[in-house]
Amino acid sequence: MDLKDKLVSSFLAFESQVDVNHAVHDIRSEAIKNFETKGFPTKKQEAWKYTSLNNLQKKDFSVFPKQGTTLEYKDIKPYFLHEIDTYKIVFIDGVYSSYLSETTHDGVDVCLMSAALTKPEYRQVIELYFNKVASKDESLTTLNTAFSKEGAYIYIPKNKAPRKPIQIVHLATGNEAALMLQPRNLIIAEQNAEVQIIERHQSLTQNEVFTNSVTEIFAAKDARIDYYKVQNDNGNASLIDNTYIAQKTTSHVSVHTFSFGGKLTRNNLNFYQQGEHIDSTLKGVTILGEKQHVDHHTLVHHAQPNCESHQDYKGIFGERSTGVFNGKIIVDQIAQKTNAFQQNNNILISDKATVNTKPQLEIFADDVKCSHGCTIGQLDEDALFYLRSRGIPKKEATALLMYAFANNVLESVRIPELKVRINTIIANKLGVRVGFEL
Amino acid sequence: MLKIQDLHASIEDKKILKGINLTVNPGEVHAIMGPNGSGKSTLASVIAGKEDFEVKKGSVALDGEDLEELSPEERAHKGIFLSFQYPVEIPGVTVTNFMKTAINESRKARGLEDMPANQMLKLIREKSEMLEIDRKFLSRSLNEGFSGGEKKRNEIFQMAMMEPKLAILDETDSGLDIDALRIVANGVNKLRNAENGIIVITHYQRLLEYIVPDYVHVLFDGRIVKSGGKELALELEEKGYDWIKQEVLVQ
Numbered sequence: 001m002d003l004k005d006k007l008v009s010s011f012l013a014f015e016s017q018v019d020v021n022h023a024v025h026d027i028r029s030e031a032i033k034n035f036e037t038k039g040f041p042t043k044k045q046e047a048w049k050y051t052s053l054n055n056l057q058k059k060d061f062s063v064f065p066k067q068g069t070t071l072e073y074k075d076i077k078p079y080f081l082h083e084i085d086t087y088k089i090v091f092i093d094g095v096y097s098s099y100l101s102e103t104t105h106d107g108v109d110v111c112l113m114s115a116a117l118t119k120p121e122y123r124q125v126i127e128l129y130f131n132k133v134a135s136k137d138e139s140l141t142t143l144n145t146a147f148s149k150e151g152a153y154i155y156i157p158k159n160k161a162p163r164k165p166i167q168i169v170h171l172a173t174g175n176e177a178a179l180m181l182q183p184r185n186l187i188i189a190e191q192n193a194e195v196q197i198i199e200r201h202q203s204l205t206q207n208e209v210f211t212n213s214v215t216e217i218f219a220a221k222d223a224r225i226d227y228y229k230v231q232n233d234n235g236n237a238s239l240i241d242n243t244y245i246a247q248k249t250t251s252h253v254s255v256h257t258f259s260f261g262g263k264l265t266r267n268n269l270n271f272y273q274q275g276e277h278i279d280s281t282l283k284g285v286t287i288l289g290e291k292q293h294v295d296h297h298t299l300v301h302h303a304q305p306n307c308e309s310h311q312d313y314k315g316i317f318g319e320r321s322t323g324v325f326n327g328k329i330i331v332d333q334i335a336q337k338t339n340a341f342q343q344n345n346n347i348l349i350s351d352k353a354t355v356n357t358k359p360q361l362e363i364f365a366d367d368v369k370c371s372h373g374c375t376i377g378q379l380d381e382d383a384l385f386y387l388r389s390r391g392i393p394k395k396e397a398t399a400l401l402m403y404a405f406a407n408n409v410l411e412s413v414r415i416p417e418l419k420v421r422i423n424t425i426i427a428n429k430l431g432v433r434v435g436f437e438l
Numbered sequence: 439m440l441k442i443q444d445l446h447a448s449i450e451d452k453k454i455l456k457g458i459n460l461t462v463n464p465g466e467v468h469a470i471m472g473p474n475g476s477g478k479s480t481l482a483s484v485i486a487g488k489e490d491f492e493v494k495k496g497s498v499a500l501d502g503e504d505l506e507e508l509s510p511e512e513r514a515h516k517g518i519f520l521s522f523q524y525p526v527e528i529p530g531v532t533v534t535n536f537m538k539t540a541i542n543e544s545r546k547a548r549g550l551e552d553m554p555a556n557q558m559l560k561l562i563r564e565k566s567e568m569l570e571i572d573r574k575f576l577s578r579s580l581n582e583g584f585s586g587g588e589k590k591r592n593e594i595f596q597m598a599m600m601e602p603k604l605a606i607l608d609e610t611d612s613g614l615d616i617d618a619l620r621i622v623a624n625g626v627n628k629l630r631n632a633e634n635g636i637i638v639i640t641h642y643q644r645l646l647e648y649i650v651p652d653y654v655h656v657l658f659d660g661r662i663v664k665s666g667g668k669e670l671a672l673e674l675e676e677k678g679y680d681w682i683k684q685e686v687l688v689q
Binding site for chain 2: 380381382383385386387388389391392394396397400401403404406408
């Protein structure tokens with residue numbers, strides 16, 4: 001049985017675990033129908049031209065998480081940003097770990113999706129927001145919607161901000177030979193609220209893990225959300241990240257995606273601007289080797305006047321790694337005075353690495369500023385010689401140039417400890433001592 | 439100190455240097471002049487170890503050691519410094535961080551510990567004041583958006599920081615106004631001492647009024663065709679390069 005059939009047929013078993021009379025279940029039932037009709041995307045579809053899910057579908061994944069695995073914090077500490085105090089929502093093989101987590105209901109809600117989807121006190125919020133911005137059409141999103149049950153739930157009321165950043169960490173223990181996870185996150189910042197979130201997926205063994213994640217983010221008027229995705233998983237982990245963001249007037253949302261690992265990563269990052277004077281920021285650093293594959297598909301939909309979007313993705317590709325960047329910007333006719341910027345710059349450090357990059361602009365307004373630029377190149381030999389002539393060895397000079405290349409993406413990271421951490425990951429990735437700070 | 443013997447070098451099979459002989463002793467300043475395309479910058483790059491050029495014949499030695507097998511960084515560790523005609527812009531790396539890295543890598547190569555941070559800062563302050571470099575300038579990205587003059591001043595600042603045994607100044611005067619030229623030349627003169635050697639590559643005599651050479655060589659078509667004292671530079675300024683070309687053709 002292939003993975004699609006397995007998933008569809010296991011929906012019945014899934015229904016025995018959830019409250020089928022809850023309004024959310026109608027949404028799930030609709031979603032599974034859509035997935036059943038569409039199935040997994042194939043390379044014949046334009047949006048999936050460079051990313052194949054064929055191999056994943058051949059694996060015999062366990063689709064229901066098993067309870068009861070415990071981990072010692074000391075063993076997994078490196079996967080947390082532990083230098084600062086944070087709230088933590090931690091899952092082990094898809095199951096919430098209260099022992100490793102630190103949630104709160106003190107003025108803000110930092111807790112579990114399973115609670116929000118079942119308890120009456122959240123019903124109103126769920127009715128207002130759940131599945132309201134996520135696609136009802138895209139097959140992998142609907143697959144997640146069908147099985148939506150667990151994940152992070154973050155609700156920041158008007159004028160509030162949690163005292164510290166929030167980490168969402170998914171750990172896979174390898175207790176299953178192959179495990180499929182489908183976390184579902186809902187994040188809401190009400191008027192003038194503020195929140196910082198760091199998300200990470202980490203498998204602890206070489207056993208196969210396939211994560212199909214959906215995150216819905218709502219930023220009300222004047223809200224500010226900074227979201228950081230750290231993708232540094234090991235070589236048998238695949239991640240499809242579907243993130244949908246709805247922004248209201250004068251809100252700021254930034255998403256930084258740091259892709260340094262994993263076997264196959266697909267980031268579908270969708271911004272929908274639903275007010276004026278909105279600022280959307282999408283930044284990414286991708287550094288890959290081996291046969292790793294990362295595909296960034298971004299969408300920014302400018303639907304109201306006087307808004308801005310800033311996209312800056314940098315990629316460094318070695319060995320046989322492959323990268324994709326597809327940046328779609330839609331500017332509706334009404335969205336005059338839009339400023340939309342998009343940059344995607346790539347360096348290939350191996351003859352066998354490939355990058356496909358494509359801006360996709362659909363502009364229906366006439367008074368707008370839209371700029372885009374894609375580059376694919378090698379490391380600048382003249383710059384390398386310049387640094388070496390000052391006594392900096394080739395390896396360090398190469399690393400320095402790569403740091404420099406990625407630097408303007410790191411500049412906008414607003415958690416200093418995270419910035420240091422990302423720097424360290426990059427240094428380890430490039431195999432150098434960091435003798436300098438940026 | 440520097441001994442170049444019968445040096446032939448090519449790039450992509452195009453012969454550029456066709457038998458250069460040059461000896462620089464400690465404490466000496468040599469000027470290399472010549473028309474465009476004569477091979478001046480190639481000579482500088484070959485001494486610094488740029489891998490685009492292939493040495494076909496002859497040798498470059500520093501203190502008796504043949505440099506052929508050495509990488510650019512190893513040459514730098516031995517005390518060779520090239521002030522670039524076109525310094526490369528490197529966004530994202532500040533002048534200060536660049537210098538810290540360069541100094542500490544050179545120290546590491548010599549088996550020394552990193553320079554303590556306070557000592558480094560003191561050195562940076564001292565040398566930047568010597569070249570009248572604004573403090574703000576040091577936290578800017580290396581050469582990014584620098585004017586021509588700022589780039590060249592920054593090169594000499596790096597030279598002052600690295601204290602090389604042999605410095606090659608490749609067209610350091612190009613793109614400089616008279617004030618900047620004076621600052622740069624003063625900086626170079628302060629770095630002159632009995633232990634180091636300097637090669638000044640220039641198209642014009644102007645720089646040599648400020649950095650007075652002990653010897654002047656004329657490079658033409660990949661060879662040094664004439665050598666003399668500082669007065670040779672004046673003669674070139676007056677007569678241009680055509681008479682040299684004529685002389686070479688007659689020979």
